[in-house]
Amino acid sequence: MAPRIDIVTIFPDYFQPLELSLIGKAQADGVVEIAVHDLRQFTDDVHRTVDDTPYGGGAGMVMSPEPWGRALDSVLGEDSVLVVPTPAGEVFRQSVAREFVETPHLVFACGRYEGIDHRVVEYYRDRVSVREMSIGDYVLGGGEVATLVMLEAVIRLVPGVVGNPESLVEESHELPGVEYPNYTKPASWRGLDVPEVLLSGHHDKIRQWREDQSAERTKKNRPDLLD
Ligand code: JDE
Secondary structure, three states: OOOOOOEEEEEEHHHHHHHOOHHHHHOOOOOOOOEEEHHHHHHHOOOOOOOOOOOOOOOEEEOHHHHHHHHHHHHHHOEEEEEEEEEEEOEEEHHHHHHHHOOEEEEEEEOOOOOOOHHHHHHHOOOOEEEEEEEOOOOOOEEOOOOOOOHHHHHOOOOOOOOOOHHHHHHHHOOOOOOOOOOOOOOOOOOOOOHHHHHHHHHHHHHHHHHHHHHHHHHHHHHHHHH
């Protein structure tokens, strides 16, 4: 069964892309169910304030715990996993995407400014499974784009979402490296020819060539994967 997904953000419009392409189709078909919630609906002042100055000083603002508490109380259930995108989190990988697709309910808490008052994570840790997740070593303006990245990786694993399930099988071979390069027609383009072996019909040679290309690319671009 596909996970139900709730997203809490001060920028619901960021999630418009979820209506497009693969994920839009999956939503329209009822294969996945996604709801986006505006954090400002859970504020209690006329200015709909969601942030304040940091204790201990420093630049920037921190998101206040109260609106987050009210928002998360309203969306979390017993079987929810609360995902908080942050550069300080564990790294999101394909293995985590495979875990997430098996969970019944995912809730994404999208922080902005310098982040969310850490008591929010501490409080919900005692109540649900909380995963602080980083999508890479850079700082984004907020958790929204990181959430889109994770959702795209997770939702394409939902059975029936990717038209040809074999495109998922290829990737799950879990070679310790990256993919070989792909080519399509025409066989010659702007003076560049498709590697001859791929036109040869020798499937063992093709397999060997692709393995060699993967190994070469991995050594050059991702030596960290070989450690
Ligand atoms: C997620 N990789 C990067 C950013 C933040 C200084 C400025 C901003 C919840 O707390 C957050 C969330 C985010 C948004 O996520 C990312 C990200 N994977 O940037 C900050 C931290 N320090 C805090």
